[in-house]
Amino acid sequence: MPNLKDIKRRIDSVKNTQKITRAMKLVAAAKLRKAQEAVEASRPYSERMLEVMKGIALRASPEASPLLERRQAQNIVIVVYSGDKGLCGPFNSSVLKTAQKLIAENEGKGISLVLLGKKARDFFKRRKVKTLETILDVARHDQYDLAEKVADIAISAYTEGTADAVYLVFNKFRNVVVQVPQTASLLPVETRTADEEGEHGLADYEYEPSAEEILEEILRRYVISQLHQGLLESQASENGARMTAMDAATKNAKEMIDDLTLDYNKARQAAITTELIEVVSGADALEG
Amino acid sequence: MSDRQETQENLQLEVLTPGRMVAQLSVPMVTLPGVEGYFGVLPGHMHLITKLKPGVVSYEEGGMPRRMAISTAIVEVAPEKVIVLARSAELGDDIDVERARASMEEAKAKIASLPEGDEGHVEAEAENLRALARVQAVEEEE
Numbered sequence: 001m002p003n004l005k006d007i008k009r010r011i012d013s014v015k016n017t018q019k020i021t022r023a024m025k026l027v028a029a030a031k032l033r034k035a036q037e038a039v040e041a042s043r044p045y046s047e048r049m050l051e052v053m054k055g056i057a058l059r060a061s062p063e064a065s066p067l068l069e070r071r072q073a074q075n076i077v078i079v080v081y082s083g084d085k086g087l088c089g090p091f092n093s094s095v096l097k098t099a100q101k102l103i104a105e106n107e108g109k110g111i112s113l114v115l116l117g118k119k120a121r122d123f124f125k126r127r128k129v130k131t132l133e134t135i136l137d138v139a140r141h142d143q144y145d146l147a148e149k150v151a152d153i154a155i156s157a158y159t160e161g162t163a164d165a166v167y168l169v170f171n172k173f174r175n176v177v178v179q180v181p182q183t184a185s186l187l188p189v190e191t192r193t194a195d196e197e198g199e200h201g202l203a204d205y206e207y208e209p210s211a212e213e214i215l216e217e218i219l220r221r222y223v224i225s226q227l228h229q230g231l232l233e234s235q236a237s238e239n240g241a242r243m244t245a246m247d248a249a250t251k252n253a254k255e256m257i258d259d260l261t262l263d264y265n266k267a268r269q270a271a272i273t274t275e276l277i278e279v280v281s282g283a284d285a286l287e288g
Numbered sequence: 289m290s291d292r293q294e295t296q297e298n299l300q301l302e303v304l305t306p307g308r309m310v311a312q313l314s315v316p317m318v319t320l321p322g323v324e325g326y327f328g329v330l331p332g333h334m335h336l337i338t339k340l341k342p343g344v345v346s347y348e349e350g351g352m353p354r355r356m357a358i359s360t361a362i363v364e365v366a367p368e369k370v371i372v373l374a375r376s377a378e379l380g381d382d383i384d385v386e387r388a389r390a391s392m393e394e395a396k397a398k399i400a401s402l403p404e405g406d407e408g409h410v411e412a413e414a415e416n417l418r419a420l421a422r423v424q425a426v427e428e429e430e
Contacts, residue, residue, distance in 0.1 A: 041307055044304055045309070048371055052337070052362070052364045052373065205336065206336045206337075208339070209339075221373070228306055
């Protein structure tokens with residue numbers, strides 16, 4: 001028969017765990033709200049940036065900027081956004097799996113990585129892939145500065161010719177429960193989709209100082225804005241995933257506590273019954 | 289007819305930063321800190337895309353003059369709209385002028401202490417310009 005004391009101890013321990021998971025859930029919920037607001041707030045800027053970039057890039061020839069130039073992809077750079085902490089469901093594993101798949105698809109090409117987050121670092125440490133840069137404590141940085149740093153690494157690799165394509169792998173935030181690992185193409189800059197062909201280019205624009213210089217600047221800022229948006233989405237995803245995971249953990253803990261409490265009560269009943277039997281049979285013995 | 293008049297007489301001004309939409313309103317005119325100096329934009333301006341340096345964007349809102357400090361930016365000007373994409377933008381009313389002054393002093397000290405061409409020197413100069421823009425956005429309003 002299970003010992004009453006042991007069950008009690010287990011109940012207390014599960015209750016403590018539940019306290020922690022509940023607190024983590026609340027923290028994640030608060031962070032998620034902030035992260036979602038940040039995603040929303042940055043959207044108008046990136047949308048306008050896309051419009052302005054398209055407006056000018058569509059009128060420019062692909063040779064106008066090295067960042068528009070398509071090359072046979074011999075060497076690629078993959079930027080991976082992971083988290084610094086665990087306990088957030090499939091958030092890290094799914095983005096790392098997607099990155100791993102992209103690497104496998106590009107077997108034979110030169111691959112270098114730009115990693116954000118401890119989880120990505122630990123994952124790729126054991127696999128021998130060249131890493132250009134590792135950035136930890138992602139949430140503590142100014143997100144735009146971070147995006148700028150990553151963009152400059154990607155852009156210089158592309159213009160120097162050490163990379164012919166740059167991809168970003170990150171978790172896209174759908175909603176609190178659903179986060180989708182995605183691969184986005186960063187460089188060369190995608191300027192047109194099929195249905196937009198030839199729609200622009202009517203108005204005559206003036207550029208100061210020169211079209212090339214402005215184009216360069218806009219393309220750089222566009223790449224930064226994409227990386228920035230991705231960072232914010234990744235953070236919202238991380239907190240959404242953590243909130244969901246911790247909610248499930250809290251519920252599991254509750255179930256466990258209920259089961260253990262049932263066991264405890266049963267054991268208590270059994271103990272009382274045994275005691276009663278002992279008393280009754282003791283009395284019987286005296287009488288007899 | 290009156291509708292057309294309206295759009296002809298006003299510009300749609302948008303100031304955006306990566307963090308938020310700072311302003312979105314209809315204005316009769318706006319002055320921008322171009323790389324070559326300040327320039328004004330009226331409705332019907334030709335299409336133009338250019339860089340802005342740290343400085344003050346000024347316009348009128350409901351008859352009241354408004355001033356906004358921006359850092360380096362890109363602006364798209366069209367006959368009916370002006371879109372400013374800046375790294376940062378702050379309305380004069382929201383600026384802590386003492387802090388702006390303090391960071392200006394700090395930047396100036398750095399400029400003096402570091403040799404020209406040093407990365408810190410360049411950064412300090414940019415910081416000085418940004419702080420100056422913020423001070424100006426407040427001061428000329430008073």
